[in-house]
Amino acid sequence: MQAFRNQSRLTYLIWGGLALEIIAALITGRWTAAFVAFGTLGLSMTPLFLASRLHIHLPKSIVALAVAFVFATIFLGEVFDFYERLWWWDIALHALSAVGFGIAGFLFVFILFEGDRYAAPPWAMGLLAASIGIMIGVLWEIFEFAMDQAFGLNMQKSGLPDTMGDLIVDVIGASLGGTMGGLYLRGQALGSVSALVDEFVALNSRFFRRFRRKR
Known part of the structure; x- marks a missing residue:
């Protein structure tokens, strides 16, 4: 989709990392980690899906911030237990x-x-x-x-x-x-x-x- 093109490097880095984590977790049988990573990836893409349906163009910085927030909240918070560590x-x-x-x-x-x-x-x-x-x-x-x-x-x-x-x-x-x-x-x-x-x-x-x- 056009909305997913020309995003920031941070956005693509997070998406790529989540995709690799999904594959690695499935191979090693870490089903919970795979589920959380997949959910994080899907939820982080939600703003772009909604914006596309509403014909709204989001600045790259807004997309990057939204993706980083979802990644930090769900993936880092749950899989790496940042809520307990910090x-x-x-x-x-x-x-x-x-x-x-x-x-x-x-x-x-x-x-x-x-x-x-x-x-x-x-x-x-x-x-x-x-x-x-x-x-x-x-x-x-x-x-x-x-x-x-x-x-x-x-x-x-x-x-x-x-x-x-x-x-x-x-x-x-x-x-x-x-x-x-x-x-x-x-x-x-x-x-x-x-x-x-x-x-x-x-x-x-x-x-x-x-x-x-x-x-």
Whole structure:
């Protein structure tokens, strides 16, 4: 598919590593590792499948970050037990992903308003973006629960304390991501975040008919 072409080296490196792990695990009879690697590979490709169906073009950097997150969360976390080896692993992943979810929520809201910076106050659009980011975080916790129940994994670790801690981090991170979106609408320079939003807008210009760069 066209969407899978011209991705970053990091994306191809992770996909290639997962494919090799699947083959090696099947040969050596490590069925759980093979299953987790296969699930990680499929889930890491999901954003591109969804984007292709919705006719949305994702910047390479967004794809790479999504692939790296899924790889670090499921494969490194479960197969190599990073959650137990590194106490901060779960917190760091949820914090970074929550910020990303908030920014993703902002891009979705921005599409709904066709790129009109003045369709609603920046704080309102930032709040909507944060709410969407928090919803994505909640859906991820449901996914972890489902995987634990269906396949005997241990993604939730300590159960309720782990889930509540993750949700608290999700709220903080998504709020930060939504705040960045609001600041972007106000014309604030946000470095790589602004560049990422500008790239997404340029790749999907048909969704942003009312977009005007604020001077």
